[in-house]
Amino acid sequence: MLYSRLFGRPKKEAKKFESISHQLLTQGGFIDQVSSGIFNYLPLGKIVLTKIENIIREEMNNIGAQEVLMPALHPSSLWEKTDRWTSVDVLFKVKSQWGGEYALAPTHEETITPLAKKFIKSYRDLPLALYQITLKYRDEKRPKSGILRGREFGMKDLYSFHHDKKDLENFYQKVIQAYLKIFRRCGLTSVKITEASGGSFTKKFSHEFNVITPSGEVDLIYCDKESCSFAQNEEISQSKTICPRCQNPLKKEKAIEIGNIFDLGTRFSEAFDLKFVDQDGKEKFPIMGCYGIGTTRLMGAIVEVHHDDKGIIWPETVSPYRAIIVGLDLKEKPVRDRVFLVYEKLQNLGVEALLDDREEISPGEKFYDADLIGVPVRMVISQKTKDKIEIKGRTEEKVKLVSLDQLVNHFSFIK
């Protein structure tokens, strides 16, 4: 991508926001606020989001889940059936001009269950796991911190159906492992799993995935001993100070919730009269599980964790580009030709690169922008670098001079 053609570039000055991710993503040209809690995703932001989504897709497919797409517009009757039309106070409701009321879906139990009912007849149809990645709508009283808490936000939601509780628990554990892998692949290593209080409608189990970061909004109590994984939300921890599992002193930190999983029991299968005939010939309600990851929130959380005073530091896996080429002295034709040669070489290798081809911009300004955008590798080509290419990691201080061959080898190797 040529920088000069990029829509939504970094801004030297931008509106100031309290939340770091809100500030950096806005200034860096990743997102643009439409209204409180509602955002446009610009090309840079959309690429990052897509990369996050694709990591999630891979891991969901790995555990045998199949991707579907369900509507955002839900007839009110579905929500009346589960008694949530009036009890969910964040529900957006819209009226059709021809009559009829609809919910803008904040979650999809109300459509996945009737959908599954059309196909699940026998125990042979189970287990079943379906997921989707869509925008969700919640009429939050107070949206905050940019994309960390919006009224419209991206979410991956997975629903599973099982013939018995044991089968659900089995799958539930697989999802936990898949989630940890997803977060690790997105560059988030300090993710704690907490036993949460669960939904108001279920006495079953429920777990939350929290990233430790000072800008988090929930207080987390956890044990940082390697062998112990104890963690709880402060609201349900009753101010414990010693780990109940290993007697280690507990730590307390702020965290952002980026995922949660629930055992739904038969609440929804009963509400929609979804039954299957089991091996014993009897009709039963499938046990359901639901599993969410906030994709847009995850993007914000990554920035909260990975940044410095110069800008964002994207993990390679979700960075909009793998490298940025800063071309200097571009009015000198030999330099310009060389810059484009390197750019094309990388393109041919399948290395997505952003080429700062702006002629009138001073070197300093280009360096500031490159740091702000936060791609992992920066290359500089100028009169000064002659037949070499200057290369530097986003968090490194020192630059290295390499030849084009070395560069090609480098990227071929790690590819």
Added chain:
RNA sequence: CGGAGCGUAGUUCAGAUGGUUUAGAACGUGCGCUUUGGGAGCGCAAGGUCGUGGGUUCAAGUCCCACCGCUCCGACCA
């Protein structure tokens, strides 16, 4: 939903006890020239329903009322 703050140019803000009449500055933006290794310089230019509506007044960006919007704290978060 309770509380606080703020709405004047893209951004940050000045103008605030009503009255220099044509609402300013800096930065940013566009164009031209000059410049090119950590946000360069000069020149020119564009850019505003002063959040919206009502009221008071000879006169409102400025005072009063209502509404809307944004940010932050709290509660809430199926």
